[in-house]
Amino acid sequence: MRIHRLEIEAFGPFATAQHIDFDQLGAQGLFLLNGATGAGKTSILDAICFALYGAVPGARQEGKRLRSDHAAPSAEPRVVCEFSARGRRFEVTRSPAWERPSARGRKGFTTQQAKTLLRERVAGGWEEKSSRNDEVGAELSDVLGMDRDQFTRVVMLPQGDFAAFLRSKASDRLELLQKLFGTQRFEAVERQLARQAADAAKAVEENASELKMLLDKVASEHGQLGLTEAGTETDNAASGTVTDPGLWLADVEAQVGAEWKRREEQANQADSVSIRLSGALREDQEKTLRHGRLRAATQRSVLLELAAPRALENRELLAKHRRAAVLSGQLDAVDAAARKYQEAEARMAQLRGKLAAASLEAENPDAALESVKASIAILEARLPDEQRLEELAARLAVQQRDAARQRTAAEAAAAALKQLREDATLVETRMEPLVPVAAQMAETERAAKAAAELVGIVSRYSSAAGELNLLTAGHLEARTASQDLRQQWLDVRELRLANAAGELAAALEIGEPCAVCGSKEHPNPAAAVRTALSLAQEEEEARVRFEDSEKTVGQLADQLSSAAQVVAGLEAQGGATDAAEADARLAEARSAAAAAKEAADLLEQLRGRQEKLAQRLLTVQEEHAGCLQAEGQALSTAVLLQEQHAVLEEALSTLRAGYPRLRDRLEAVTEDCALLQAAADAGSGLVRAEEAQQEASASLEKALLASGFSSATEARNDILAPADVVGLETDLADFDAETARLDELFANEDLVLAAKEVSIGELPLPEAELAEAERLAAVAADDARATALAAGLAQKSAETVRRLRSDYEALAQAGNGPRMRARMLAELADTARGAGDNGYRMSLNTYVLAARLEQVAIAASERLVAMSDGRYTLQHTDAKAARGAKSGLGLEVVDEWTGQRRDTSTLSGGESFMASLSLALGLADVVQQEAGGVDIETLFVDEGFGSLDEQALEQVMDALEGLRDGGRVVGLVSHVAEMKQRITNQLQVVKGRHGSTVRIAEAVPV
Known part of the structure; x- marks a missing residue:
């Protein structure tokens, strides 16, 4: 990047x-x-x-x-x-x-x-x-x-951070290394293993708890039956210390099964005794009940015979009532028609009085009603005009207020325009003298920069010239010394060549040819001054000294040439200028540049102010024109609304007929219409009531003749009150029902058998004997229920113990796998987090970071060796920390001059900087590789x-x-x-x- x-x-x-x-x-x-x-x-x-x-x-x-x-x-x-x-x-x-x-x-x-x-x-x-x-x-x-x-x-290598990293503890280094290398996934693996180990251990604990719970249930079932044969083993089961749960469960199951069979036999015997006694008791109780029912039926028959005359009288009264009740409808109709006629007459008289008080036609209200309805239709049709009149008045007030508000706004905008024009003129006046000065800013800055560069060049020229003089003197001295060494070398070489004849002469033998001329005679052999070996060695030393001096002369010549080029270049750039003159030029140029910069800054501010004033001026002009236009529109609209209001007010004043509003007159006329309508309806009702009264009287006369009554009064006297009718009908119904029940009761087999037993003298047991029989049967029944309950409990316990034993064996077998898995996961989690046998307490995350830190130390050492002149290297150490602290992220410095290793905190300030810089660069290299080789x-x-x-x-x-x-x-x-x-x-x-x-x-x- x-x-x-x-x-x-x-x-x-x-x-x-x-x-x-x-x-x-x-x-x-x-x-x-x-x-x-x-x-x-x-x-x-x-x-x-x-x-x-x-x-x-x-x-x-x-x-x-x-x-x-x-x-x-x-x-x-x-x-x-x-x-x-x-x-x-x-x-x-x-x-x-x-x-x-x-x-x-x-x-x-x-x-x-x-x-x-x-x-x-x-x-x-x-x-x-x-x-x-x-x-x-x-x-x-x-x-x-x-x-x-x-x-x-x-x-961006922050040296302060890496100096602290260099001296920090292993635990402190962990945080930075983890952020840089993103090893949170290894911590996640540690946490996942710990969670899995905890879950596995929890599963084992749950399995053991469930097994203990099953043993407790078996012991509880055993204790509920009151069995004590198991003795100590049962107590051990309760405390969870049974030595052999399987053998103990089999023993308990056998004991519970035997107890169940014993209690079942007792229950069968008690049940037989209870059935025999309860059967005899039931026969005695049934006989007593039969004779009691016979005595009660006889008493009821006597009472029924005494009530027979009264029942006959009630039947006759009820028959007369039913014959007269056929005419009750006609009688009620005559009474109702008479009441309605009287009410209609009173209503009509009341309405005639109200019409007279309201000055309305009372004798012929229908004609007056039509005239009033016509007036109502006219008034209702003109009601919207009155609403429109109110709306016109409201709109007129709004337009008048709007015109006044726009007038005020226009005056304020005019004052603001005047002030803005004055401000713009003032800003323009201040800008005029600044424009030429600011225009020179770039030129003055270049001049100041050139003057500053000239000062630097003059200073460097002075230094370079002094260095050139020193190099010139040194080169001349070295050249002279090299010439002297060359002469010495040549002298030694000449001496060696001269001594070569003596060396050859020393090798001559009489009669043997000369190696130079081939003669076998040697009349005057030369004498050797020194040995050839010593002269050759001296010549070689002289040559080496001369060649070394030549190299020195060459190096000095190169330095002299470079220095001369530098001096020439600086002189060409004005380096020979007087230093005081260059400083004066720089001060003058900087002063001019500062003045131009100040003028340019002020001019920029004034231009910004001028631009804002121009924009504000346009905005206020638009606001002023808009206010004037809005004021004109509001005044025109107000005049038009005032004309429409006057025309409509004149048209509605006639229809009000003295009322404040048209709606007030409409309400008054509507009340008159309602009164006339009520009078017309009352007259029609009176005619209909009279006709209904006549029809009801004629119908009643015909019905009286057909039913055999001489008058309406006779029929009314035979009609009973509804409560009396209900009472008579109830009494007769009770008498008939009691008669039927007694007939059915005396025909019952129990009463027939009881009458037969009385006739032959077979009477029921006395009350005391019957109570004793009941007591004996109850005792037998309680004994049977108790033994049956005990047998049922024993059976349930036997089935429960059998099921619990099966569940225990299955659960114990199912827990073998989780226990093995829990042990394996616990050991693996301990290893990942650095516990258990790990003396270094090095977790998986620390282990990975230790490998990265080792790479960082190697990369950092390559640079630290160069910075420290080959003295220091950094080395990762996994030495155990003191007092059992976590290990694996240690750093130490190796002193290659002494071979000693020491802690990084012992480095001096400069050495610490070099080490931390090397560490930062090494860490950058390793992280760069870790990030996918990002360049x-x-x-x-x-x-x-x-x-x-x-x-x-x-x-x-x-x-x-x-x-x-x-x-x-x-x-x-x-x-x-x-x-x-x-x-x-x-x-x-x-x-x-x-x-x-x-x-x-x-x-x-x-």
């Missing part, structure tokens, strides 16, 4: 839009991110993380307000990040939730929700992928291959370089420069002055009263 471009606006300390080109910044593979404390260096890293993941790193996420407090109230916070990953190029734009001022001048704020836009570059153009937060998050997570925690620890092409290292000495800083920088291999870009965040001199490509963050800004300082070409 490589970051190409970042844009920040109204975010963190950055009020205005800031553009960072990481491709330009990282052209040399290494750049420095520096700035004053609080300027916003870390905010740039926050912006990258927010763009990719929608949140800033770690603890800074909590309570952090992302929108810049320096930005304008209406400025939207925004971060744009362009990056490439997995061969694709993306641009993500994010805006956090923020409070925007309400529109149209209203007070308060409106919450703007967070926004996201993801685009991908396809075929030379940008193609929108998604604007939904969740979809963009899922897409970026898939492309980057890392979550936020991994990204902030792999791409990290942009890397940030945050702070910590101030604890290093000059040599250590040199070694660390060499290691960091090695990270550039393969095109990787490394950004270092630091305040160290020496790093500012070493790294020429810099991203500088400058803080100010109105927010921070960024700028890129590039290397000056030589």
Whole structure:
């Protein structure tokens, strides 16, 4: 993953839009991110993380307000990040939730929700992928291959975190490693195994509990029967300590079965005695009942004979009533017709009085009724006009109020227009002198930048010139020394060649040919000064010294040439300029740039004010014109409504006939109509009542002649009251029913048998003897029931014990498998969580993380060896922790110079920084591989370089420069002055009263 471009606006300390080109910044593979404390260096890293993941790193996420407090109230916070990953190029734009001022001048704020836009570059153009937060998050997570925690620890290396990680305990390292490597699945396996072991153990406990419960039930059944033969074994069953449950269950089952058979025999004997005594008792009781029923029937027969005369009299009265009751309908009709006629006469007299009081026609109400109905129809038809009149009055009042309100608004808008025009003129007057000054801002900034570069060039030229002089003197001295060494070498070589004749002469023998000339005579052999071996060795040493000096001269010549090129290049860029003059130019250029910047800022503010005034002016003009137009429309509508109201009022005043409202007159006429209608209806009712009375009287006369009554009075006298009729009918019905019942009773076989027994002298037992027989039968029955109940209980207990024994054997057999599984799962769960025989107390999750930590230590050691000049390496250790604490995530440092291993907390400040940096880089490599081989092409290292000495800083920088291999870009965040001199490509963050800004300082070409 490589970051190409970042844009920040109204975010963190950055009020205005800031553009960072990481491709330009990282052209040399290494750049420095520096700035004053609080300027916003870390905010740039926050912006990258927010763009990719929608949140800033770690603890800074909590309570952090992302929108810049320096930005304008209406400025939207925004971060744009362009990056490439997995061969694709993306641009993500994010805006956090923020409070925007309400529109149209209203007070308060409106919450703007967070926004996201993801685009991908396809075929030379940008193609929108998604604007939904969740979809963009899922897409970026898939492309980057890392979550936020991994990204902030792999791409943005926080040295403080890894220094703490280096010195922390094994238990503290667990949390960070688990977040980075995502080993929660192994913890889930541990928890799952623990749950399965607990469930299996619970199943075993439940099985044992169920077996114990079955034994308790068997013991309970045994105890209910009162058996004590089992003795101690029964007590053991109750306490759960039976030695052989199967043998004990068989013994109990045999005892219960024998007890059941014994009680069954007792029950059969008691039942036979009870049946015999109850049969004899039943015969005596039946005889006593028969004779009692005979005596009662005889008494009832005597009473019935005494009531016979009264029953005959009642029959005659009831017959007369029934003959007269046939005429009751005609009699009631005559009475009802007379009452209705009298009521109709009274009603008619009352209505005539009311008509007279209302000055209405009483003799012929029908004609008056028609006239009133016609008036009602006219009034009802005009009622809507009166409602319309009220509506016209209400609308007229509304239009008049609206016209007045629009007039007031128009006057206020006119006053606002005047004030806005005056403000616009004032702003334009202030802007005129600022325009030419602000136009020079870009030119003055370039001049200030050029002046600053010239000061730097002058300073570097002075240093380079001094270094060139030193190199020139050193080169001349080395050249002279090399020439002297060359002469020494040549002298020794000459001496060796001269001594070669003596060496050959020493080898000559008389009579043997010379190796040089071939002569066998040797008249004057040369004498050797020194041995050939010593001269050859001396010559070789002289040659080596000369060649070494030549190499030194060559190196110095190269350095001299490079220094001369640097001095020439700096001189060509103006490095020979006087330093005081360059400083004066810089101060003058910066002053001009500051003045232009101030003018440009003020001009920008005034232009914003001018634009707002112009927009407000247009708005108020539109409001003024709208108010005038609305006022005219309201006045026109009011005039039209007033004319319609006057016409309608004139038409309705005649119909009111002096009443306040048309509805009041309609109510009065409606009351008259109702009175006339009631009088007409009463006259018709009186005629009908008279005719009904005459018809009822004629019908009654005919019925009297047909029934044999001489008059209506005679018929009324024979009619009985309904209660009397019911009483007579009841008495007669009771007399007839009692007669029938006695006839049926004396015909019953029991009474016939009782009469026969009385005639022959067979009387029932006396009461005392019968009570004794009942007592003996009851005792026998109770004994039979008790023995039967005891036998039933024994049978039930025998069946229950047989069933419980079968259930116990089946349940015991079924529990074998769960017990074996529980033991296996318990051992497996203990192993996974590091318990049991695991002396290291290393869980499965810790074991996996220990393997990852070992990989991290190996990767970190490769860089720590280079940084520490081959002295230190990091090594994972699984040594047992003290006091039985969990082990497996230990780290120790190995001192290769002494061969000793020691704890990481013993490292010095600089050594700790190098170790923690190596650990961070190694961890980044391992996590990168773990994340599927994601290629990290942009890397940030945050702070910590101030604890290093000059040599250590040199070694660390060499290691960091090695990270550039393969095109990787490394950004270092630091305040160290020496790093500012070493790294020429810099991203500088400058803080100010109105927010921070960024700028890129590039290397000056030589």
